[in-house]
Amino acid sequence: MRTQVAIVGAGPAGLLLSHLLHTRGIDSVVLESRDRSYVERRQRAGLLEQGTADILRDSGVGGRLDREGLVHEGLELRFGGAGHRIPLTELTGRTVTVYAQTEIVKDLIAERLSAGGDLRFESEVVAVDPSAPSVTFRKDGRTHTLDCDVIAGCDGFHGVCRPAVPTLRTFERDYPYGWLGILADVPPSTDELIYCHHERGFALHSLRSPTISRLYLQVPHDEDIARWPDERIWEELSTRFAVDSGWRLKDGQILEKGITPMRSFVAEPMRHDRLFLAGDAAHIVPPTGAKGLNLAVSDVTMLAEALVEMAEIGSEALLDSYSDNCLKRAWRAEHFSYWMTTLLHTDPSENAFGRRLRLSHLDYVVSSRAAATTLAENYVGFPL
Incomplete structure (x- = not known):
């Protein structure tokens, strides 16, 4: 078996990457260890930055988001028996949208399947080779090898992709x-x-x-x-x-x-040879700042653009800068999430x-x- 991009993990990062690549004519195969029902039931974050909502709309999967999403122009900080509104839109010109990650996953799965996308559920990835890029996985009691040009590790914190980066440095706080x-x-x-x-x-x-x-x-x-x-x-x-x-x-x-x-967690670098990490495989933020899903979307949006550049004009400039660009954004989100967490929680x-x-x-x-x-x-x- 062979594809251009092997994507490990059918969470929002892997599914969105597959969708973005499809819109630009790049083939991919998505491998997910769980079954479809489990993936579509997982409860996760549900607050979208405006940039995330715009990416979903612009790529053609924002129909239900626009119908059912709750657009917010502010939030309330409450302490000392009183509430204080922070007018987000007045201060920034931007909004946030409440729309559950579970629903984003359902939307993306439906889109990929309707477009003939290759989503392989109940396919457990057991090894990745970043140098001669390939992915080894088990399905229906048999072992298979998927050759590819690039591997996208979107398999979360406990996945197999991050351990395949030999020069990894990690930073964390519990x-x-x-x-x-x-x-x-x-x-x-x-x-x-x-x-x-x-x-x-x-x-x-x-x-x-x-x-x-x-x-x-x-x-x-x-x-x-x-x-x-x-x-x-x-x-x-x-x-x-x-x-x-x-x-x-x-x-x-x-x-x-x-x-x-x-937990706060960052892994550096987010690339080794032809393996690229994205989303929770590379970074975890405490949920207070609502950044986890949004970081995953920004990662795969940048990765998709880099892969399109490589496919269309043969340049790897964006691929070479992928890790640095993503980490700059990730560390900003890490700091904001840490700040919101320590500001609002009571330390025993x-x-x-x-x-x-x-x-x-x-x-x-x-x-x-x-x-x-x-x-x-x-x-x-x-x-x-």
Whole structure:
């Protein structure tokens, strides 16, 4: 078997890369270890920078996004019993859109299959060869080899592609807390996301649709989900979100719940020979800044342009600069995500002095237009 680009992983990064290459006449094969049903059910982030939404629209897969996505022009920082709106669009001229990653994956799978794309689910990649580029995978009890010109490692943090880079350097930070996240069958209690700092810990009110809410609580990183029955979750959310204005949190049936640890991680370089890493295979951000999916989209957009340049005019200039260009953007997102995380969460090891510094910083962000603009322009994302 042979293709131009072998793509490992059918998450949003791998699927979007395959789609972008198809629109420019470049063949690819996508290999995914899980079955299609599992891939289409995975719950992940759901906040799109304007640049990400524009890429999906411009490439022809934004129809349902435009019909169902919730466009936001601001967000709320809540602390000290009061809410403070950050007017994202007024400060930057850009917006963000709430549209679940699960739906993006469904849209991309449907598009690739309708266009005759080669998506191979339940195909476990066991080895990649970056030098004489090929991918070895198992499917239906048999081992196969796929020869190619380039390998795109879009197989996430636990995939096989990153370990195939021999000169890899990694940088990471683990946080002493995690997020207890719920998906609830209840209309959102807000029109825009609420990021809340409370002495008991961080809370986030997000949205999935006009009838479904997504909410999060800061908990210890090793917390046992069994300690959080539904009643306790709603009580704690109401306590942390409470404001003097009388605003009330709506509660309802919890459809899903789980605990996610928080980590910052970057691998350098993102290329070795004919293997190129993208998305979570190369970098992980804590979810506070909503950058993980958006970084993956920017990675594969740059990789697609580089591969098109190589195919059309024989130049590898963009391929040679791919890692540096992606890492520059990744480190900016890492810093913003770290800043948002440490600003809004309660550190269990922190003393009273540190807590007062955090409140002072929050007050500065909501009272200074310059500080609010810094938050806003990072949050809505920088153009590619």
